[in-house]
Amino acid sequence: MNHRLLPLASRLRRELFATPLDGLISVGLVVGLGAGLQALLHWALTQADWAVVQANSTLLVVGRYPLEQQWRLWLLTALLCGAAGITWGLLRGRGWPRSDRLAAAVLLVLGVVLPASLGLTAPIQQRWWWITGLLLLGRWAAGCWGAALPLRWRRLLPLAWPVLYLLGLGLIGGGLGLMTVRPSQWGGLLLTLIEASFAILVCFPLGIALALGRRSALPLLRWCSTLYIEFIRGAPLITLLFLGQNILGFLLPGGLAPDRVWRAAWILTCFAAAYVAEAVRAGLAALPRGQWEAARSLGLNMAQTLLHVVLPQALRVALPATVGQFITLLQDTTLLSLIGLLDLLGVARAVMANPEFLGRNAEVYLVLAVLFWCCCAALGLGSRALEHRLNRHSLRSEP
Amino acid sequence: MTEAMPSLDTAADPRAVMIEARGVEKWYPNGFHALRGVNLTVHQGEVVVIMGPSGSGKSTFLRTFNALEDFQKGSIVVDGIELSDDVRRIDAIRREVGMVFQQFNLFPHLSVLDNLTLAPTLVRHRNKAEVQKQALELLGRVGIHEQAHKFPGQLSGGQQQRVAIARSLCMEPRILLFDEPTSALDPEMVQEVLMVMQELAKEGMTMVVVTHEVRFARQVADRVVLMADGDVVEIAPPEQFFSAPQHPRSRQFLSQIS
Ligand SMILES: Nc1ncnc2c1ncn2[C@@H]1O[C@H](COP(=O)(O)OP(=O)(O)OP(=O)(O)O)[C@@H](O)[C@H]1O
Ligand SMILES: [Mg+2]
Numbered sequence: 001m002n003h004r005l006l007p008l009a010s011r012l013r014r015e016l017f018a019t020p021l022d023g024l025i026s027v028g029l030v031v032g033l034g035a036g037l038q039a040l041l042h043w044a045l046t047q048a049d050w051a052v053v054q055a056n057s058t059l060l061v062v063g064r065y066p067l068e069q070q071w072r073l074w075l076l077t078a079l080l081c082g083a084a085g086i087t088w089g090l091l092r093g094r095g096w097p098r099s100d101r102l103a104a105a106v107l108l109v110l111g112v113v114l115p116a117s118l119g120l121t122a123p124i125q126q127r128w129w130w131i132t133g134l135l136l137l138g139r140w141a142a143g144c145w146g147a148a149l150p151l152r153w154r155r156l157l158p159l160a161w162p163v164l165y166l167l168g169l170g171l172i173g174g175g176l177g178l179m180t181v182r183p184s185q186w187g188g189l190l191l192t193l194i195e196a197s198f199a200i201l202v203c204f205p206l207g208i209a210l211a212l213g214r215r216s217a218l219p220l221l222r223w224c225s226t227l228y229i230e231f232i233r234g235a236p237l238i239t240l241l242f243l244g245q246n247i248l249g250f251l252l253p254g255g256l257a258p259d260r261v262w263r264a265a266w267i268l269t270c271f272a273a274a275y276v277a278e279a280v281r282a283g284l285a286a287l288p289r290g291q292w293e294a295a296r297s298l299g300l301n302m303a304q305t306l307l308h309v310v311l312p313q314a315l316r317v318a319l320p321a322t323v324g325q326f327i328t329l330l331q332d333t334t335l336l337s338l339i340g341l342l343d344l345l346g347v348a349r350a351v352m353a354n355p356e357f358l359g360r361n362a363e364v365y366l367v368l369a370v371l372f373w374c375c376c377a378a379l380g381l382g383s384r385a386l387e388h389r390l391n392r393h394s395l396r397s398e399p
Numbered sequence: 400m401t402e403a404m405p406s407l408d409t410a411a412d413p414r415a416v417m418i419e420a421r422g423v424e425k426w427y428p429n430g431f432h433a434l435r436g437v438n439l440t441v442h443q444g445e446v447v448v449i450m451g452p453s454g455s456g457k458s459t460f461l462r463t464f465n466a467l468e469d470f471q472k473g474s475i476v477v478d479g480i481e482l483s484d485d486v487r488r489i490d491a492i493r494r495e496v497g498m499v500f501q502q503f504n505l506f507p508h509l510s511v512l513d514n515l516t517l518a519p520t521l522v523r524h525r526n527k528a529e530v531q532k533q534a535l536e537l538l539g540r541v542g543i544h545e546q547a548h549k550f551p552g553q554l555s556g557g558q559q560q561r562v563a564i565a566r567s568l569c570m571e572p573r574i575l576l577f578d579e580p581t582s583a584l585d586p587e588m589v590q591e592v593l594m595v596m597q598e599l600a601k602e603g604m605t606m607v608v609v610t611h612e613v614r615f616a617r618q619v620a621d622r623v624v625l626m627a628d629g630d631v632v633e634i635a636p637p638e639q640f641f642s643a644p645q646h647p648r649s650r651q652f653l654s655q656i657s
Contacts, residue, residue, distance in 0.1 A: 294504035294563075297465050297519035298570060299494040301486075306515060312508050 027160075044366075053367050054119055054356040059351060060367070063187010063342050069179060071172045073190065074127060081131050083164055085138025090157060091144040104136060111135075166202070171195075183261035187342035189371060191261070195343065196330045199268035204322070204331070206269065207276025208311070214277065215284055225277070232274035237332055241267050241339050264336050272329045276322055283318030284310065303344075316390045323383035327376045344368060404654040414442040417574055417605045418464055422473035424466065425459060425629075432458045434470060435629040441574075444603045448616040451626035452652055457609045458578050460626065465496045465576065478573055494522060497567030503559040505551035511538070511562050512547040515569045522570070530569065537565040541595050557588030561595055568599075575599065577608040591647075611656060617641060625649045 017023040019056060053060070062073060111132025115125040146154070172194065183199040186194060213225030232240070244267035247259060287310060295305040315322075337346030348364045351357060418441040425434040433456045441447050449457050455628040463467040464477055466489045475482045477492050506514050515534035519525045538544045541561040543554075551559055558578055567575060577596065581589040593615050600606060600619045610616065616623050616637050623640040627648040633640065644650045 179640055288504075290500055290502050290504035291506065294498075294500065294520075297467060297493055297496070297498040298566070299490060299522040300518060301490055304521050306528070308521065309506055313506075316508070368563070 043362075048362060048363050049360060050119075052351065052360040052363050055357075056347075057118070057120070060188045060344065060347055062190045063347055064181075064185050065187065065190065066181060066185065069174075069181055072174075072178070072351070076168050078131050078134055079164060080168070081135040082138045083160060083303045085140075086142040086146075087136040087157060087161075089139040089142025090154060091145075092143060093147060094143050096143075100139075104139070107132060107135060178223060183259050186261065188347045189344050191342060192330075192333045192344040193375070195261070195265050195268060195333050195336065198265045199272055199329055200326050202269045203272035203276050206273035207322075208280050208315075209251045210273060210277035210282035211284060211308070214281055229274045229277050232271055233278070237271050238269075238335050238338060240271055241335060245339055248330075260339070260341060264339065264341060268329060268332065275325045275328075276318075279321035279325060280314060281317040282321065283314035283316070286317045287314050316387075319383060319387055319390070323379060328378055330375055330379065331372060344371065350387075405652065412442050414444060416476075417441050417443050417445075417478055418607070419476040420460075420463070420473065421475075423460070423463060423470050423475060424472035425456075425463065425468065425470040433629050434463070436473065437626075437629070437631050438635075439624065439631060441605060441607060443605055445621045446600045446606045446608065446619050447622050447624055448458070448620040449609045449624045449626060450611065450616065450652065452655070455626045456629040457626050459629075460544045461576050461578055461607060463610055464574075465493050465498055467498075485616035494570065495573045496576060497570055497574070498576045499560070499563050499567055499578070499580045501553065501582050503551070503556070503563045503583070505559055505566070506550050506562055510548055510550055511543070511554070514551065514562060515566050518566070518570050534565070534569050537568050538589070540598075541565045542591070555588060556584045560584065560588075560592045564592075564595055564599075574605045577606065579609050579611070581610065581612060613641065613656065625652060627652070 016026040026064070062070065065073065085301060088100075096104075111128050115128040120128075170176065171178070172181065172186065173183070210225050210229060213221045214229060216222050216225070241264060246261055291309055291313065292305060295309040300308070333343055334345040336343040340346070342350065345368065348368055352361050352364055420439045422438055423434050423437045424432070426432050437456075437460055439447070439460075449461065451457050459468055463470050463475060463482070466482055469484075478495050478640065480488055480492050482489070482492065485486070505511075505518070509517065512531060512534055515537065516527060516530045519530045519533075520527050535544060535547060538547055541564060543558050543561055543565075546554060546558060546562075551562065564575075564580075580596070581592050584592065588646065589612070593612060596606070596608070596615070597619050608615075608620075620637045622634055623637050624631055625640070625644075625646065625648065633644065633646040633649045640649065641653065644653055
């Protein structure tokens with residue numbers, strides 16, 4: 001029987017008050033939640049002083065990025081949002097199912113109401129309106145006309161994102177005629193996102209390679225991979241970060257880790273790769289040997305077997321654990337503040353140390369928590385969508 | 400090894416030799432001596448059925464033909480190419496030798512059609528549309544034309560095994576190996592798979608089949624091979640093998656399965 005079809009009253013009775021104990025738990029939870037929420041709202045609206053966040057919003061978001069160069073970040077945000085809208089539209093097609101309408105409504109609220117309620121200046125509010133509009137326009141236009149595009153063009157979509165990413169790094173860092181903004185000037189949410197995204201993108205292929213190495217038939221490769229993975233997993237990230245700042249300069253060619261920001265990014269990458277490797281290894285182990293044998297007996301070589309048969313299946317199994325690792329990685333970027341980088345937490349600590357805003361820690365930490373939560377939720381949602389897409393074909397083959 | 404065997408095995412046959420195994424010995428890494436100097440010759444267009452008790456090394460022997468298992472002594476020549484550690488030689492042999500497994504081993508993340516077209520497009524670099532046309536024809540031949548766009552998990556066991564056969568055929572192999580192709584099937588599906596195999600035999604495909612299906616062996620096999628304890632103990636035409644087995648191990652085996 002479909003519970004959704006029951007009238008609300010009997011549904012409530014059934015789901016919340018089926019037995020006296022159920023009822024007690026439900027009432028307890030509702031009272032508890034209500035009290036907590038009320039206290040939080042009361043604090044947020046009457047006691048909290050949000051001036052500390054308003055006055056430092058730019059600092060929190062981009063750190064000490066030069067003011068006159070910030071148009072580059074706005075341009076990048078617009079590009080990313082436009083691309084996100086187009087991708088969304090291409091994946092969904094013409095229709096606007098309920099989840100999409102809901103997502104669009106949330107975005108509208110975030111893009112229009114939030115900047116106003118945060119008391120941002122009018123020009124900045126307007127920029128957010130434009131960017132939100134661009135995203136939804138991209139969704140709408142790609143939904144309408146995406147299907148009419150030649151297949152060849154739509155195939156370019158997965159390629160567009162890496163290109164955009166590199167373009168983004170170029171825009172942020174400058175060069176090629178743009179004024180250079182050194183990594184030491186990046187900060188706040190911007191730095192956190194750069195570090196996390198770089199580490200996520202690079203640790204993924206690295207983790208796959210390590211997992212394959214650990215299962216390789218070549219003993220030396222197997223030992224090295226195992227040693228690396230076990231060493232990294234046995235060491236706390238913070239010690240690796242300190243270690244990295246000191247010795248990475250000697251280990252890597254200068255161009256690869258020119259400064260503290262990139263050194264930290266590489267350490268995060270190498271750290272996460274070991275954990276991703278373990279997730280991928282579990283995926284590889286879950287694959288029956290017969291899949292290898294079938295592919296090899298059809299004449300596929302090792303690389304073709306991996307690329308077309310083994311990895312698509314193993315990564316699907318490894319996806320949830322891998323995304324969990326990415327989310328941890330995002331949160332681990334807060335450790336960068338301990339080695340003196342001005343990531344989101346680092347900037348926040350600088351703000352709180354300012355005598356002008358003494359004792360306003362709660363406000364800052366709450367904003368930090370919400371920002372991190374948003375980023376992690378986005379990752380989680382993305383992975384859920386991807387998982388759904390990957391599983392779509394083989395729903396019935398699962399036991 | 401019996402004295403009668405070499406004469407039986409190398410009996411003058413005008414047809415080309417497709418598989419020639421001489422003195423094949425294999426030890427598993429744990430030291431188990433799984434093959435103890437096995438000899439076998441398979442000619443073009445021949446259907447050889449391998450029978451024998453569980454653990455006698457049938458699968459191990461069959462899987463040496465396409466290098467899924469290695470071996471330490473002896474030699475195997477498949478379609479004129481001698482098996483060695485050379486990866487390119489192994490790949491060349493695998494292109495010409497199809498294999499059908501007990502557990503089907505279809506690729507669950509690919510549609511039935513993509514299961515068939517994957518290897519011909521990747522390995523033989525053939526045009527995708529052309530391979531698709533051929534794949535649909537093959538699916539028609541094994542009687543599952545209308546399932547082409549489903550996924551393996553949506554098919555019955557018998558259908559999956561027929562897809563697996565079609566997938567091998569799509570590579571246009573010169574030899575097909577079957578390792579207990581019907582053992583994982585519900586009884587009512589066994590026949591549909593055996594029918595397909597019988598058709599293939601009629602069309603002149605060279606086949607080596609490990610199976611316990613006596614009726615199939617009687618009707619389709621040119622020769623029946625009995626393996627026991629890692630060696631071939633008897634090779635005989637099916638009428639002779641089933642009615643007048645020579646070797647005591649054969650008699651023991653036949654009394655156990657009937
Ligand atoms: N990977 C392995 N390592 C060690 N011994 C093995 C391995 N694989 C198989 N064996 C052993 O080798 C012997 C032959 O195995 P094989 O699978 O070839 O037998 P079979 O004749 O195919 O039996 P069945 O009818 O049960 O399939 C068995 O005794 C088995 O235990
Ligand atoms: Mg077997």
